[in-house]
């Protein structure tokens with residue numbers, strides 16, 4: 624008894640991935656981007672962000688209370 628409902632082959636419904644840069648329909652070759660140029664743009668952004676994270680910045684260094692360097696303070 625082969626009453627098995629043959630499931631129809633799922634149609635390859637490819638969701639047209641929009642280019643995150645210019646929102647144009649992406650190309651398989653450069654997906655999800657529409658062109659190599661847009662891909663590069665995105666890559667550049669990533670690199671920029673990477674640099675930011677890489678930078679080892681010191682926000683605060685020895686909480687100086689308005690003490691200007693150079694002016695000797697006399698205490699006593």
Ligand SMILES: [Zn+2]
Pocket residue numbers: 642643644645646647656657658661
């Ligand atoms: Zn694009």
